[in-house]
Amino acid sequence: MQFTKWHGLGNDFVIVNGMKEHIADYQKQALAICDRNFGIGADGLVVLLPSAIADFKMRIFNSDGSEADMCGNATRCVARYLYENGLINKTVITLDTLAGIITPELVFKDGVLQTVKVNMGEPRLRPVEIPVVGSYEEPIVNMPLTVEGETFTITCVSMGNPHCVIFVNDISKINIAHIGPKIETHSLFPKKTNVEFIQVLNRQTIRMRVWERGAGITKACGTGASAALVASVLNKHTDRQATVKLDGGDLLIEWADNNHIYKSGPAVEVFRGEYLL
Ligand SMILES: N[C@H](CCC[C@H](N)C(=O)O)C(=O)O
Numbered sequence: 001m002q003f004t005k006w007h008g009l010g011n012d013f014v015i016v017n018g019m020k021e022h023i024a025d026y027q028k029q030a031l032a033i034c035d036r037n038f039g040i041g042a043d044g045l046v047v048l049l050p051s052a053i054a055d056f057k058m059r060i061f062n063s064d065g066s067e068a069d070m071c072g073n074a075t076r077c078v079a080r081y082l083y084e085n086g087l088i089n090k091t092v093i094t095l096d097t098l099a100g101i102i103t104p105e106l107v108f109k110d111g112v113l114q115t116v117k118v119n120m121g122e123p124r125l126r127p128v129e130i131p132v133v134g135s136y137e138e139p140i141v142n143m144p145l146t147v148e149g150e151t152f153t154i155t156c157v158s159m160g161n162p163h164c165v166i167f168v169n170d171i172s173k174i175n176i177a178h179i180g181p182k183i184e185t186h187s188l189f190p191k192k193t194n195v196e197f198i199q200v201l202n203r204q205t206i207r208m209r210v211w212e213r214g215a216g217i218t219k220a221c222g223t224g225a226s227a228a229l230v231a232s233v234l235n236k237h238t239d240r241q242a243t244v245k246l247d248g249g250d251l252l253i254e255w256a257d258n259n260h261i262y263k264s265g266p267a268v269e270v271f272r273g274e275y276l277l
Contacts, residue, residue: 001016001021001023001274001275001276001277002016002017002020002021002272002273002274003015003016003021003033003040003272003273003274003275004081004269004271004272004273005040005042005269005270005271005272005273006074006077006080006081006267006268006269006270007073007077007219007248007267007268007270008072008073008074008076008077008220008222008248008265008266008267008268009073009219009220009246009248009249009250009251009265009266010218010219010220010247010248010249011043011073011074011218011219011220011221011222011248012041012042012043012044012219012270013042013043013044013045013046013071013073013074013077014033014034014040014042014044014045014046014275015046015048015074015077015078015081016045016046016047016048017048017087018047018048018049018059019048019049019050023047023277026045026047026059026061026067027061027065027066027067028065029045029277030044030045030061030062030063030065031063031064031065033045033275034061034062034063035063039275040273040275042063043062043063043212043215043218044060044061044062044063044068044071044074044215045060045061046058046059046060046061046071046074046077046078047059047061048078048081048082051095051096053096053101054094054095054096054101055082055088055093055094055095056078056082056087056088056093056094056095056096057095057096057097058071058074058075058078058095058096058097058102059097059098060074060097062212062213062214062215063214063215063216064214064215065214066213066214067098068098068161068213068214069097069098069099069160069161070097070098070099070102070120070159070160070161070223071222071223072118072120072159072221072222072223072224072225072226072263073220073221073222073265073267074222075095075097075102075104075116075118075222076104076116076118076222076265076266076267077267077268077269078093078095078104079093079095079104079105079106079116079118079267080106080113080116080267080269081269083106084269091105091106091107091108092104092105092106093105093106097160098160099121099159099160099161100121100160101121102118102119102120102121103118103119104116104117104118104119105117105118105119107264115264115265115266116264116265116266116267117262117263117264118222118262118263118264119260119261119262120159120222120223120226120260120261120262120263121159121160121260121261122259122260122261123157123158123159123226123227123230123255123259123261124157124158124159124160125139125156125157125158125230125234126139127139127140127156129158130156130157130158130162130189130193131158131162131189131190131191132156132188132189132190133187133188133189133190134188139156139234140154140155140156141155141231141234141235142154142155142235143155143156145164145183145186145188147179147182147183147186148179148182150179152166152183153166153167154166155167155231155234155235156193157226157227157230157231158227159223159226159227159261160223161194161213161223162189162191162192162193162194162213163193163194163195163196163223163224163227163228163231164183164186164189164193164194164195164196165196165198165227165228165231166183166195166196166197166198167198167199167200167231167232167235167237168197168198168199169199170199171197171198171199171207171208171209174197174209176195176197176209176210176211176217177211177216177217179195179211180195180211180216180217181211181216183195183211184211184213192213192214193213194210194211194212194213194221194223194224194227195210195211195212195213196208196209196210196221196224196225196227196228196231197209197210198228198231198232200232200237200238201245202238203237203238203239203242204238204239204241204242204243205238205242205243205245206228206229206232206237206238206242206243206244206245207245208221208224208225208228208244208245208246209246209247210224210246212224218248219246219247219248219249220246220247220248220249220251220265221246222251222263222265225244225246225251225253225263226253226261226263228244228253229241229242229244229253229254229255229261230255230261233255240254240255240256241253241254241255249265249266250265251263251264251265252264252265
């Protein structure tokens with residue numbers, strides 16, 4: 001199977017042109033392909049397929065084999081991949097995902113790619129859309145959640161995939177590898193959740209670390225950064241545009257007046273290869 005390896009701020013993906021390569025069992029192969037010792041190694045497998053409602057369909061599988069609704073960092077990589085391989089001849093691309101139509105734009109200046117700006121669509125705040133279990137009527141903003149005797153205040157946002165955002169005073173003191181999986185699999189979240197820890201630096205800058213659903217600690221999470229900005233605005237910590245400082249680098253996130261979230265950042269191709277299925 002021909003593949004190409006990309007990353008968005010260190011959140012890395014194997015991208016496969018599903019119109020040329022046949023994968024029989026996506027979940028099983030994603031688990032094998034993403035394994036960093038026995039496979040290629042990645043946070044996720046991205047398969048591109050034809051779509052009747054967008055330029056292409058994008059399916060995303062986490063490294064544990066689970067299928068995700070959306071992946072912000074992967075959308076930037078896919079946009080560059082499609083354009084640079086002549087699979088599309090425009091700079092605004094529509095991708096059909098389980099979270100809806102996502103629109104990345106390749107931003108050039110003097111013929112040089114500056115950034116990839118993605119319209120991530122609208123954040124979903126209704127509890128049923130996260131989803132969470134329980135008879136919550138109002139959006140979950142700054143709600144206490146006790147996990148193993150420790151109480152966190154959570155804000156839940158969906159970007160098509162679930163996010164549990166937690167503000168902390170000192171992010172270096174959080175043992176994400178220990179508490180992340182316990183929140184990811186908490187009974188409040190019937191589809192599990194991505195978990196973002198945020199330290200607010202100022203009204204235009206937040207520091208974020210993430211435990212991703214189905215992938216664990218990653219260097220960056222595009223949907224997570226988007227959810228973190230929304231949660232920061234809801235909790236009156238930041239303005240509606242801010243830089244999200246992740247382990248792998250910075251993303252610029254804006255919650256625009258049209259209620260859409262725009263996320264801008266890099267996408268890098270590292271290598272191409274042939275994987276033996
Ligand atoms: N683990 C996520 C999917 C990948 C999201 C992340 N890599 C991003 O850039 O948005 C989930 O299961 O919802």
